[in-house]
Amino acid sequence: MSIKVINDKCTGCTLCVKVCPFAAIEMSSKKAVIDLDKCTLCGACVDSCKFDAIELKRDSGKTPNLEEYKGIWVFGEQKKGVIQSISYELLGKAQELAKKLKTEVCCVVLGHNIKNNLQELIHRGANKVYVVDSPELENFLDEPYTNVLVNLLRKHRPEIFLCGATFMGRSLISRVAVKLHTGLTADCTGLDIDEKEKFLLQTRPAFGGNIMATILSKNHRPQMATVRHKVFKEAEIDTSRKGEVIVEEVPKTLLASRTKILDIVEEVTSTINIAEANIIVSGGRGMKSPENFEIIEELAKVLGGAVGSSRAAVDAGWMPYSHQVGQTGKTVCPKIYIACGISGQIQHLVGMQSADIIIAINQDSSAPIFTVANYGIVGDLFKVVPLLTAKFKKALNK
Amino acid sequence: MDYLLTEEQVMIRDLCREITEEKIKPVAAEYDEKEIFPWDIVKVLADSDICGVYIDEKYGGMGGGMMELCIVAEELSRGCAGIALAFAGTALGAEPILIAGNDDQKERYLPDIASGKKLAAYGITEPAAGSDVAGMQTTAKKDGDHYILNGTKHFITNGGDAEIYTIVAMTNKAKGARGASIFIVDKDTPGFTFGKKEEKLGIRASSTRELIFTDCKVPKENLIGREGQGFLLAMRTFDQSRPGIGAQALGIAQGAFEAALKYSQERKQFGKSISSFQGIQFMLADMATEIEAARALIYASARQIDAGVKSITKESSMAKMYASDVAMKVTVDAVQIFGGYGYCKEYPVEKYMRDAKITQIYEGTNQIQRNIIALELIKQSKI
C-alpha cells in the first residue's frame, strides 16, 4: 500500500490536516505533506479531500498492520440521553469475547449532554467509555455519526466493533464499514472467537433463515457485526466495576450533515411493545378474522403479556405491522411464547424460536410450529384459548 | 390442454390470474355477503388495461376480440363471478355498439368503456318479457330530434352503477319483433331512474336493478343502426355474448374444482387423505373432464366469432348451455367433496354453487338454448 499527495491538485486547504487522527499531515509551502512514519494508511484524509489530491493505493484491499488492532468496541446507542438496552446486551457478549482474546471492552457513545449517564456502561462491563459530546450529535444523523465513528475507529483501531441491528445501527454501521473498507456481518445470532486464529466467528441465518452461515473477515479490521435486539442477554450490573470515561474531541468538519431532522413523532401504543415483552400470545391465519383476536388479547391480559401476530395475519390486515413477529417483523425473546393458529413458516420461527418456552395451539398436528414447541395442543383454538384464559386467571388468583 | 393461445392472450390470462389471486379472492366472500359493488376491482382492471381487451385500438382498447374477452371472464370468475360481472356485463352492454354502432357512437362511447372510466349495461328483459323478446312493452316514440322512451326493464346487470345503457324498445309495436330498436341511453338522461337493487342467491357483488323510463328523451343520434333492426341486433348480440357467459360459468367451475382438488388432498379420514378414495377420485376425474370439454367448446366458438364466421348461433348456444350445466354440476360436487365444511360459508365452495345457478338462467335459460340449438339443427338439415 502506498499514499501520496498529488501536488498539482492540492490547494492547501488544510482539511486533511484537521481530520488526520494521527497528526501525520503537515503543511509545507502551502501543500500537504504526509509523514509516512506516523501515517497508518487509514484513508481519513482521502475521504476528506475535496480535490482528489490524495491517492491511496490498496494492495488487494487488505487492512495493513492487522496485528496492531486490539480490543473490542461496542456502539452505545442512546436516545434522548438514555442508553438503549441493546448496548447492554452487546456488552455482555463483548465481555465473553474479550476474555477469550485477553483484551479490553470499550464502549463508544455519541450524543449531547450525555457525560453523566455513562457509569452504567462501566458497571455493565466496559473498561473504557469513549464519548463525543456535541449539539450536532444530539439525535442520530447518518453523516456526522459516521464521520465521528470512523475517526475514532481509525485512531484507536479495535479488532472488533459490535453494533445493534436497530434502525439507527443498521443505517450507521453500513456507512462506517464502507468508509473503513472492512467487512460487516448483519444480524448475527452467534458470535465467538476462533481459538487458533483468533478470528471473530460471526454466525447468522441466511436464505430466509433456512440455513446458518458462519462468516469471517480474515484480512480486514475492525471485524464488524450487528446483532438484533434480544438475541443476547444483557450484561449483569456490578457497581464495584471501575472504568474510565474518555471524552474525545473531533474536528467540527466531521459534524456537518446534509440531512436534518425536522420533527420526531412518537406513536404511542397502549399495548406492550412485543420486543420487550416477557410473555407473548400470538395469533396467525388460523384466527380467521380480526375480531377473533379478542380472545388472544384476553389471554395476554391475564398473563400480563403482549399480543403478537404472524405475517399472514398482518398481511390480511387483521393486526398492525408493529405486532408482527418473524423475519420481516420483530425478533422476540420472551420467557413464554404462545402461538395460536400459526402454522410456523420458517420466517416466523426465526423470529421467535429463542423464546424460553414455546407453546403451540393448532388444529393441524403436522404444522411445523410443533417442531419448535415445548408444549403443543392439537385442537380448536377457539375452544382452548378461552379455557386457558379462565384457568390461568384462577391459577394466578386474578 | 394446450389451446395454443397467442403470446398476448397468455399475458392477459396471467395478468387476470394475478388480479384474481391478489385482489379478488381476498374480498370475494365479504363482497358477496355485504353485496358490495366492486369499484376497487374495476379500478384495478382499468389500470391494468383489461377493460378494453375486446375493443379496437382505435378506440383505446387492446384490439382483441371474443377470445380475449372470454379469457378475462373465465379468469376473473375463478375468483368471483359477481365481481367479474362488472367487466362482463359492461362487455354485453357495449356489444350492440361494437356490432352496429356508427363511427360517431363508437367514438363517443367506446373510449370510456375501454379505459374503464365507465361501465355499461344491456337492457332487454322486462317484467313480462324474459326470453320472449317479442312481448316487449317498452316503447320509443319519435318526437323531432328525439325518441321518447317509456317502460321498465328488469333484472339489469350493472343497473344503476353503469353510465352507459343499450336499451331495446319498440319503435313500432304493431310490427312485433320487427318493430324493435336499440338506443344508447346515458345514466343522467332526465326521465331515466332506477328501481331497488335485487337481493340475490348468488353473484351478489354484482348489482341488479330495474331501469325505469318515464318520458325519457333520448337524442336520435343514439339510435343504433336503423329503426326496426332492434330484434335482429339483439339476437346478434346474444350470439356474441353467450360464449362470454359460458366463460363465466367455466371460471366458476374451475375455481370450485381447484378448491375441491386441494381440499381432497388435505382432508384426512381413516388415516388417509380423502383423495385416495376411489369415490372422490371418480368425482374429480369427471369434474376435470367436463370442465375441459366446456373450455374447448367455448374457445372454439369464441375463435369462430373472431374469425368472422357468419352462422354462430348454434355453437354459441351450445357453449353457454354446456358450460353452465357443467358449472352447476361441478360446484354441487365440490360442495359434496368438502362435506359439512362445504355447506358452511367459512369455505368458498358454497358460494361457487350459488353463483353457478344464474349462468343456467340468464342470457336465455338453458331450456331456450336447447330450443335454439334444436331449431338450428332442423334448419340446417333441411334441404
Add this chain to the structure above:
Amino acid sequence: MNIIVCIKQVPDTTQVRIDPETNTLIREGVESIINPFDTYAIEEGVRLKEKFGGKTVVLTMGPPQAEAALREAISMGCDEAYLVSDRAFAGSDTLATGYTLAKAIQKIKNFDIILCGKQASDGDTAQVGPGIATQLDIPQVTYVKKIEEADEKSAQVERMTEEGFEIVKTSLPCLFTVVKEINEPRIPSLKGRMKAKKAEIVSWKAIDLDIDEARLGLTGSPTWVSKIFTPPPRPRGEVFEGEPEDVATKLVEALKDRLNS
C-alpha cells in the same frame, strides 16, 4: 426528477423447504422473484416520476437471468433498465456489491434520488443501500415510509424508527431505502407487460465501468463464508391431544410454576 431504483433478484424464500431426510435446502423449483422490498422502491420510483416528471431507471447486478427482474420493473413503469453482470462480480459481499452498483450509477449519471428496498429477503443485511450512498458520497435516509415533498434541491421524508417516525429533510441527490408502508405496488398493466417484453436492456460488464478490479467479487469482499449448516432442530416437545377442557388443564399445570416465579 431522475430516479434510479436498485433491485435484486432473489429466490422466493417462502418456497424454500428443508429436506427432512438430509437436512439440506431444497432449491429445486424455487422461483426467482424481485426482492419483495424492492417492489416498493420500484412503485415509489414510478410514482415520483408520474408526479414530478423525469424518468425512472432500474438497475440490478446479478447473473444474466436477472434480466427478467428488470423486465418486470419496466412492466411496472420504469423507463430504462441496466444489468450489471460479469463473472468477475461473483462472490461479491455487500461492500463489493455497493461499490459495483455505485460505479454503474456514476456511469448512468444524472440522478436526483436513488431508491432501494430496505433489505433483500435472501440476505437480510440492509447494507447495500447505505453502501451505495457512502461510495457515491451522498446522504441517505433509511426506512423511509413516506416521501412528502421533493424539488430539484431537497426532499422531505418520514423515516421509521422503533418509537414512531422522524420527519427528515435532505438535500438531493440522496439515497432512500424504503419500507413496505410506503405504498402498495401495482400489478403491471397489459401495456406495461407488452412494453417490457420488447424493451432494450442495457448490459454492462466490469470492463464497461471505470472500476478497480481488486475491489470486485470475491477478491474485493472482506467477508468470507467459512461454514454453512442447517440449524439443529429442537427436540420435540410434549403434545396434548383430546378434550379442550383436559388439554387446557394440563397446560396450565405445566406452566403454573413458571408464571409465579
